[in-house]
Amino acid sequence: MFMLETQNLTKKFGKFTALDKVNLQLREGEVFGFIGPNGAGKTTTIRVLLGILQATEGKATVFGKDAWKDAVEIHKRVAYVPGDVNLWPNLTGGEVIDLFVSLRQKSNKEKRQKLIKSFELDPSKKCRTYSKGNRQKVALVAAFASDADLYILDEPTSGLDPLMEQIFQECVAEIKAAGKSIFLSSHILQEVERLCDRVGIIREGRVVETGTLNELRHLTSIFMNVITEKPIENLAGVKGVHEIEEKHGELSFRVDSDDIGNVVSHISKFGITKLESMPPTLEELFMRHYGA
Amino acid sequence: MRENFAHTGRLVRFMLRRERIVSTIWIVSIVLFSVALAPGMAGLFDADARQQFAEVYNNPVMVGMLGPIYGADNYTAGAMYGGMMLLWISLTAAIMNVFIVARHTRADEERWRAEVVRSLPVGRLANINAAMILALILNFILAVTLGLGVFAAQVESMDFISCMLYGMVTGAVGLVFAAITAVFCQLSSNTGSAMGLSFLSLGVCYMLRAAGDASMMNTSNDGVNKSNEFLSYISPLGLAQRSKVFVENDFVPLIFLIITAILISLLAFKLNSVRDLGQGFIPARPGRKTALPAMLSPFGFSFRLLSTMILVWVIVMFSLGASYGSVIGDVPGFVSESPEYLMLMGVSEEMAEHASDEVKAEMIVDGFGTFVTSMMTLIAMIPLLMAALKLRSEEKEGRAENILSRSVSKTKYLCCFTTIAFALSAIMQLATLLGLYYVTDAVTSANGVSNPFVLEKVFKASMAYLPALWIIIGFAVLLVGFFPKATGVIWGFYGFICFTTLVGGMGILPNWLEKISPMAHIPIIRVTDLAHLQSDEVSILSLAVMSGIALLLTTIGFIGYSRRDLLTH
Numbered sequence: 001m002f003m004l005e006t007q008n009l010t011k012k013f014g015k016f017t018a019l020d021k022v023n024l025q026l027r028e029g030e031v032f033g034f035i036g037p038n039g040a041g042k043t044t045t046i047r048v049l050l051g052i053l054q055a056t057e058g059k060a061t062v063f064g065k066d067a068w069k070d071a072v073e074i075h076k077r078v079a080y081v082p083g084d085v086n087l088w089p090n091l092t093g094g095e096v097i098d099l100f101v102s103l104r105q106k107s108n109k110e111k112r113q114k115l116i117k118s119f120e121l122d123p124s125k126k127c128r129t130y131s132k133g134n135r136q137k138v139a140l141v142a143a144f145a146s147d148a149d150l151y152i153l154d155e156p157t158s159g160l161d162p163l164m165e166q167i168f169q170e171c172v173a174e175i176k177a178a179g180k181s182i183f184l185s186s187h188i189l190q191e192v193e194r195l196c197d198r199v200g201i202i203r204e205g206r207v208v209e210t211g212t213l214n215e216l217r218h219l220t221s222i223f224m225n226v227i228t229e230k231p232i233e234n235l236a237g238v239k240g241v242h243e244i245e246e247k248h249g250e251l252s253f254r255v256d257s258d259d260i261g262n263v264v265s266h267i268s269k270f271g272i273t274k275l276e277s278m279p280p281t282l283e284e285l286f287m288r289h290y291g292a
Numbered sequence: 293m294r295e296n297f298a299h300t301g302r303l304v305r306f307m308l309r310r311e312r313i314v315s316t317i318w319i320v321s322i323v324l325f326s327v328a329l330a331p332g333m334a335g336l337f338d339a340d341a342r343q344q345f346a347e348v349y350n351n352p353v354m355v356g357m358l359g360p361i362y363g364a365d366n367y368t369a370g371a372m373y374g375g376m377m378l379l380w381i382s383l384t385a386a387i388m389n390v391f392i393v394a395r396h397t398r399a400d401e402e403r404w405r406a407e408v409v410r411s412l413p414v415g416r417l418a419n420i421n422a423a424m425i426l427a428l429i430l431n432f433i434l435a436v437t438l439g440l441g442v443f444a445a446q447v448e449s450m451d452f453i454s455c456m457l458y459g460m461v462t463g464a465v466g467l468v469f470a471a472i473t474a475v476f477c478q479l480s481s482n483t484g485s486a487m488g489l490s491f492l493s494l495g496v497c498y499m500l501r502a503a504g505d506a507s508m509m510n511t512s513n514d515g516v517n518k519s520n521e522f523l524s525y526i527s528p529l530g531l532a533q534r535s536k537v538f539v540e541n542d543f544v545p546l547i548f549l550i551i552t553a554i555l556i557s558l559l560a561f562k563l564n565s566v567r568d569l570g571q572g573f574i575p576a577r578p579g580r581k582t583a584l585p586a587m588l589s590p591f592g593f594s595f596r597l598l599s600t601m602i603l604v605w606v607i608v609m610f611s612l613g614a615s616y617g618s619v620i621g622d623v624p625g626f627v628s629e630s631p632e633y634l635m636l637m638g639v640s641e642e643m644a645e646h647a648s649d650e651v652k653a654e655m656i657v658d659g660f661g662t663f664v665t666s667m668m669t670l671i672a673m674i675p676l677l678m679a680a681l682k683l684r685s686e687e688k689e690g691r692a693e694n695i696l697s698r699s700v701s702k703t704k705y706l707c708c709f710t711t712i713a714f715a716l717s718a719i720m721q722l723a724t725l726l727g728l729y730y731v732t733d734a735v736t737s738a739n740g741v742s743n744p745f746v747l748e749k750v751f752k753a754s755m756a757y758l759p760a761l762w763i764i765i766g767f768a769v770l771l772v773g774f775f776p777k778a779t780g781v782i783w784g785f786y787g788f789i790c791f792t793t794l795v796g797g798m799g800i801l802p803n804w805l806e807k808i809s810p811m812a813h814i815p816i817i818r819v820t821d822l823a824h825l826q827s828d829e830v831s832i833l834s835l836a837v838m839s840g841i842a843l844l845l846t847t848i849g850f851i852g853y854s855r856r857d858l859l860t861h
Contacts, residue, residue: 023408047693047858047860050696050697051696052693052857052858053697053857053858053860054699054855054857054861071696071701072699072700072701072704073699075698075699075700076698076699078697080697080698082693082694082697085695086689086690086691086693087691087694088597088691089402089482089484090484090600091481091579092580094580094581094583095579095580095582095583095584095587096583096584098582098588099583099587099588099593100584100694100698102588102589103588103590103698103699103700104699106696123581123582124580124581125578125579126576128402128482157836167509167576176338190492190679213852232299239663262845266811271352
């Protein structure tokens, strides 16, 4: 059983198709990165999974239960951090955290205090005075202070400074170590690269790629820098080699993942003195799907 | 200095653009309402009836409520119209101005929109300057259209100059409250409390002039002038009425109103110039670090969200009831001889002839009591609707998601707000009747007379209105469930109910139209112990049917809400 699963999930708002046959799975204990540009459908997917929106077609299940019908049952074991945290201007951060935690279970005072301290949040201030980052902290403290099985985080670090982002990553590592599952939507790719086991890329309502980072890298090319004793002959003729450039006797080019073996055996004939290979960053993967 | 105001003109144009719908609706509604009643009031009463009305009206209760009567010697249609309308129309204009100024000053600052504007090459005082100029423009438009509109109704005794004065005074009162709101928006760093303080000052101004006007009646009895009329001159609303429109057309109060508006605006400018953006003068205290356990359940939390509103409205209802009660003590001091008025209160001419002065006084009190009960029921609908629509506004602000993404079902959360709305219906009615009954009790016993009201009857009379209140709640829940984008329609329905209740029975509207309002189906129950006055027969069946309709509307609303998506932005 998956912690969370969608099967051909489709959501339409009138004529506009926000999600088009989305298929996703999150296994137990896994951190899944859900990446895509603004407006691609990340938040809509999450809202369907939370039973806030009803799927037009297809299935969305969490813990094997129907996301719409069994919403309340599901939410008992889910912690959620929205991307756009809207709070009540006349309540304090402390009051809101207590409310959020208590609507799921008994509060864990110790954990709450510890988190408020490490996120450097002043809980006695009214929410109207909080900046975006501070409102985000309220939602993060409430989520991490509750003992859930599944954490759904929608761009959780937007508005946080790098120090706080560090704290966030530590919190994620902690719950991951405790065997919890995390569904992390983000467009900060370094964050996803660092934290996630598997990644799904969504674009214009369609999931264009899912897999482990290694699997995804496999689909694309790696970058090589080579210096050889003798000039390499007929490099452009080798299958899978692209974008050859020469600078101060150093060749740089891209190689399709499947053709690395051939390419290496071809260039080794010319006496390698330097060989660097760099796997593509997630950014490059992402740009390949989304960019030009 | 000049650069403090740089680009004010551009901001004014931008604000006018933002106002183009809301303010148009306000101005058009005010003008239409005022103009529509002009020929009606003239046509409904002939000269004799008007003269009699003036005599009936000339007592502390009515004067306290509506203001002093001018031109009573020759009570023309214009004199009557001015006396009945100016106070309410200028009060409405004041409310419009509170919203306008708060929206463009403190609300923009609180949402940090003003910061974006301030980062542009605009002057430090440009925003408040533009907001005041905006208010000036809108009030001027209101004044002119109101004046022209009323003049266009072509009622005799209402000439062009007096119509324009009527419009101008209304606009000037609006401007004074625009300035007052601007000051409160400097003092408080939060829009809600700035608006609350502005409305409070409006209420105080109404009460001041009520006390001042009512005290004018004291002179007649023993010849000694005990009048505190200066209280009315302090209040912009009382001052406005001193222009005696359609009677003497005194322009001096208008000039004073405008000077007042300018002086208060200058204070707002001064306060604005010495404070930082986003800050206020009323310091923000640190709040609770942890939540009270009482707010940690869905019901407790929804109550917490509404608690300030509920408290304010309980106080408002109690003090309105109390203020009506406080004038009743004066009633036995004067007895109207007018049979028309008694007939209006359900006393036949024959009965009136035989009745002693005491009985007549009691009849007046009774009529007044039933009238107050029905008016207060209309006012009570406002907090009920606010409670019933709260979940929709939470949804609009993106905050309902916070609760519904946790283990709270949509039905349960809606149920919390609906339950509170239904409970409030009884609470608001109770607050009114306690204020009315016990303050009357205190005043009458101080005067050494007995309280004309019978608690049990007042209770019955106000509780009989509950099914009408429930229907409007049910209608609101239905809209939240099925037509969430059109919940504003409920305020149109509310306006319709108010209108039909006010003009009901005058024969202006067709009968079937009046019957659409739930208020038309509520029996009138007499509130004093008078054998002469017949209460309507209380039909348990019709009340039960109305309650059933309310329940049905609510249930349908729940079904719609549980089935629909949460609307996010």
